[in-house]
Amino acid sequence: xxxxxxxxxxxxxxxxxxxxxxxxxxxxxxxxxxxxxxxxxxxxxxxxxxxxxxxxxxxxxxxxxxxxxxxxxxxxxxxxxxxxxxxxxxxxxxxxxxxxxxxxxxxxxxxxxxxxxxxxxxxxxxxxxxxxxxxxxxxxxxxxxxxxxxxxxxxxxxxxxxxxxxxxxxxxxxxxxxxxxxxxxxxxxxxxxxxxxxxxxxxxxxxxxxxxxxxxxxxxxxxxxxxxxxxxxxxxxxxxxxxxxxxxxxxxxxxxxxxxxxxxxxxxxxxxxxxxxxxxxxxxxxxxxxxxxxxxxxxxxxxxxxxxxxxxxxxxxxxxxxxxxxxxxxxxxxxxxxxxxxxxxxxxxxxxxxxxxxxxxxxxxxxxxxxxxxxxxxxxxxxxxxxxxxxxxxxxxxxxxxxxxxxxxxxxxxxxxxxxxxxxxxxxxxxxxxxxxxxxxxxxxxxxxxxxxxxxxxxxxxxxxxxxxxxxxxxxxxxxxxxxxxxxxxxxxxxxxxxxxxxxxxxxxxxxxxxxxxxxxxxxxxxxxxxxxxxxxxxxxxxxxxxxxxxxxxxxxxxxxxxxxxxxxx
Amino acid sequence: xxxxxxxxxxxxxxxxxxxxxxxxxxxxxxxxxxxxxxxxxxxxxxxxxxxxxxxxxxxxxxxxxxxxxxxxxxxxxxxxxxxxxxxxxxxxxxxxxxxxxxxxxxxxxxxxxxxxxxxxxxxxxxxxxxxxxxxxxxxxxxxxxxxxxxxxxxxxxxxxxxxxxxxxxxxxxxxxxxxxxxxxxxxxxxxxxxxxxxxxxxxxxxxxxxxxxxxxxx
Numbered sequence: 001x002x003x004x005x006x007x008x009x010x011x012x013x014x015x016x017x018x019x020x021x022x023x024x025x026x027x028x029x030x031x032x033x034x035x036x037x038x039x040x041x042x043x044x045x046x047x048x049x050x051x052x053x054x055x056x057x058x059x060x061x062x063x064x065x066x067x068x069x070x071x072x073x074x075x076x077x078x079x080x081x082x083x084x085x086x087x088x089x090x091x092x093x094x095x096x097x098x099x100x101x102x103x104x105x106x107x108x109x110x111x112x113x114x115x116x117x118x119x120x121x122x123x124x125x126x127x128x129x130x131x132x133x134x135x136x137x138x139x140x141x142x143x144x145x146x147x148x149x150x151x152x153x154x155x156x157x158x159x160x161x162x163x164x165x166x167x168x169x170x171x172x173x174x175x176x177x178x179x180x181x182x183x184x185x186x187x188x189x190x191x192x193x194x195x196x197x198x199x200x201x202x203x204x205x206x207x208x209x210x211x212x213x214x215x216x217x218x219x220x221x222x223x224x225x226x227x228x229x230x231x232x233x234x235x236x237x238x239x240x241x242x243x244x245x246x247x248x249x250x251x252x253x254x255x256x257x258x259x260x261x262x263x264x265x266x267x268x269x270x271x272x273x274x275x276x277x278x279x280x281x282x283x284x285x286x287x288x289x290x291x292x293x294x295x296x297x298x299x300x301x302x303x304x305x306x307x308x309x310x311x312x313x314x315x316x317x318x319x320x321x322x323x324x325x326x327x328x329x330x331x332x333x334x335x336x337x338x339x340x341x342x343x344x345x346x347x348x349x350x351x352x353x354x355x356x357x358x359x360x361x362x363x364x365x366x367x368x369x370x371x372x373x374x375x376x377x378x379x380x381x382x383x384x385x386x387x388x389x390x391x392x393x394x395x396x397x398x399x400x401x402x403x404x405x406x407x408x409x410x411x412x413x414x415x416x417x418x419x420x421x422x423x424x425x426x427x428x429x430x431x432x433x434x435x436x437x438x439x440x441x442x443x444x445x446x447x448x449x450x451x452x453x454x455x456x457x458x459x460x461x462x463x464x465x466x467x468x469x470x471x472x473x474x475x476x477x478x479x480x481x482x483x484x485x486x487x488x489x490x491x492x493x494x495x496x497x498x499x500x501x502x503x504x505x506x507x508x509x510x511x512x513x514x515x516x517x518x519x520x521x522x523x524x525x526x527x528x529x530x531x532x533x534x535x536x537x538x539x540x541x542x543x544x545x546x547x548x549x550x551x552x553x554x555x556x557x558x559x560x561x562x563x564x565x566x567x568x569x570x
Numbered sequence: 571x572x573x574x575x576x577x578x579x580x581x582x583x584x585x586x587x588x589x590x591x592x593x594x595x596x597x598x599x600x601x602x603x604x605x606x607x608x609x610x611x612x613x614x615x616x617x618x619x620x621x622x623x624x625x626x627x628x629x630x631x632x633x634x635x636x637x638x639x640x641x642x643x644x645x646x647x648x649x650x651x652x653x654x655x656x657x658x659x660x661x662x663x664x665x666x667x668x669x670x671x672x673x674x675x676x677x678x679x680x681x682x683x684x685x686x687x688x689x690x691x692x693x694x695x696x697x698x699x700x701x702x703x704x705x706x707x708x709x710x711x712x713x714x715x716x717x718x719x720x721x722x723x724x725x726x727x728x729x730x731x732x733x734x735x736x737x738x739x740x741x742x743x744x745x746x747x748x749x750x751x752x753x754x755x756x757x758x759x760x761x762x763x764x765x766x767x768x769x770x771x772x773x774x775x776x777x778x779x780x781x782x783x784x785x786x787x788x
Contacts (some may be wrong), residue, residue, distance in 0.1 A: 065646065173744055222779045369615075388624065441607075454655075454657075456653050456655060456657045457659060459616075459619075459621045459644070459651070459653075459657075460622075460651065460653065460657035460659075461659075461670070462619075462621065462643075462644035463619055463621075463644060463645075463647075463649060463650050463651040463717070463720075463722070464645075464650070464670065464671045464717070464720040465645050465648070465671075465720050466645055466670075466674065467645050474670065475659055475670075478661045479659065479660060479661050481661070
């Protein structure tokens with residue numbers, strides 16, 4: 001391996017490097033094809049009955065999935081567009097926004113969903129506060145808020161969790177100096193033609209922005225269609241989303257019902273692909289509520305009040321995350337907290353003692369997250385180091401395709417493969433599932449960094465007499481420390497949040513913080529559920545803080561404000 | 571010490587840039603290689619250092635002090651290269667940038683040589699600064715000093731003054747040339763600015779046509 005990679009600095013040794021490249025390519029392609037083709041082979045082999053599926057009302061679950069995923073994706077994309085448009089005036093906010101987004105991205109969907117449930121449920125903290133401070137009746141609301149049949153709460157959770165992701169992608173584009181300059185010039189030029197700032201944004205920047213946000217938005221859509229744990233925690237239960245319904249069927253002991261789950265997940269995949277196709281073809285106008293500014297309308301005044309309100313969304317969303325985190329902490333330490341009291345009557349660490357007693361769950365979660373992240377990082381770093389840069393866009397497309405493929409679909413294939421090699425129900429099978437879930441996120445985080453790295457730095461190191469590894473350890477990787485640690489933190493968070501791969505490939509025998517948080521959420525003890533959810537939330541956050549500090553240690557550059565006034569005559 | 575080149579051909583993905591050309595550069599001599607933008611001057615320097623991109627091809631031989639280095643990996647060729655962009659490592663301060671270039675030796679000796687080098691270029695007070703805290707002229711001097719601290723047996727300079735303002739350019743250029751002559755190594759300077767010519771008696775002009783096989787104008 002070492003020699004193979006060294007070979008890149010010398011044409012004479014290119015063959016071993018090509019071998020490594022080929023192996024990595026073969027491995028990832030093999031896994032991809034295996035998980036996609038595997039289910040079909042099993043399907044053809046067993047030829048199960050479709051009778052059960054034909055008797056089931058599948059239209060409503062599919063429609064519900066379309067509605068929840070579609071509404072949350074459209075809202076998140078629209079709000080992202082508005083927030084980026086508004087903050088274009090105030091680039092000083094971007095630093096704050098970027099760090100806040102990191103925290104939001106590290107938050108597991110499930111922990112966020114459970115905490116939001118505790119906030120807005122009929123006996124939730126919000127209604128307690130309203131009840132105490134107004135003439136509101138001193139009894140719980142008789143409304144179905146969480147698990148509502150129309151999935152409004154599920155939409156809210158998906159919106160609040162996906163908005164930071166899309167903003168993060170948009171901001172990453174905006175923070176590229178060349179891009180920033182180009183957009184700002186176009187935006188300024190459009191204003192000199194008489195367009196208002198908002199219309200100038202729509203005319204000059206939004207179309208280009210949409211081409212960059214298009215595929216991440218498709219990934220958001222695919223996630224919303226395929227999500228199971230969050231939908232089980234807070235979505236409709238009696239008539240659930242298609243993903244939850246498919247998951248329930250897949251877990252049935254009857255093979256015919258299991259195959260109904262497979263057929264439903266096929267339908268789901270088809271709808272995801274259809275939605276992806278529509279979005280891939282959708283014009284940027286789909287992002288905007290206001291029609292494109294035409295020349296005669298250019299001087300028409302635009303009402304800014306609603307845009308200003310949206311522009312404050314990042315602060316509001318950040319505040320919501322803080323409130324939910326605090327609420328989970330308080331709930332986990334409460335012993336007796338009757339409605340409508342705003343604060344608990346008595347406190348206890350009993351819930352945390354329960355978590356501490358299950359230290360093995362924390363160890364399993366940690367081992368899976370650390371090892372799957374490290375494996376993914378090593379695989380992709382080896383790939384990006386060995387592969388020609390012109391192949392990077394292909395890797396990017398592969399990662400996006402992977403994210404678009406619903407987990408129910410590819411996990412079916414991995415499960416069948418695990419059955420073939422007798423790995424089902426083992427830690428190793430879950431580990432493989434986590435690696436496959438983490439890989440695309442590592443690619444999307446590291447890919448642009450590798451693609452934009454200026455090779456002249458390593459070339460300069462080579463001309464100074466340093467070999468391959470010295471160039472990497474002392475020059476290239478320290479210069480890329482920020483993105484490398486960020487990719488590690490995101491990979492860790494993605495692994496911690498995995499529910500389906502853990503539950504399915506582990507056969508219910510491998511428990512992690514996520515599986516425990518979900519199983520406890522259906523129990524009656526909110527404090528224990530909150531302790532598990534908070535543990536699931538805090539672990540990725542600690543890794544995020546740690547990785548941010550590590551990145552800063554590798555890049556100890558002082559800020560410009562600390563620069564000294566050295567004589568700069570020559 | 572001398573650098574000798576025998577080029578059969580140098581080809582970009584679409585064009586044959588050079589064919590049948592040879593020249594040598596003597597120790598302490600700064601040979602200026604002139605040609606229009608995009609003709610392949612920088613690619614030639616990359617070929618000499620073994621850094622030519624995969625989509626380019628070249629056939630030729632390079633000798634440094636009668637030792638053929640054509641097939642050696644870049645880090646064993648002992649040929650320094652100064653890019654148009656100074657390529658100072660942004661995560662290292664000036665001291666660490668220079669220390670990275672010093673050959674293996676006891677750390678105290680390496681640090682002493684860094685301090686001496688900085689004193690030579692009158693930048694001792696910049697030792698703890700990072701590249702983005704330096705002016706263009708300072709960066710060029712540090713980059714050159716870094717290249718020289720690695721004790722190369724030849725030095726290639728790829729338009730190192732092009733990013734400097736006109737008033738700075740002349741002063742930096744004079745200082746850089748003095749440092750190279752002091753080091754007594756062959757240097758090949760690539761430029762399209764006639765004012766960069768170090769020694770008017772030693773100028774190579776890039777052949778005009780891709781298939782031009784005439785001897786260079788010396």
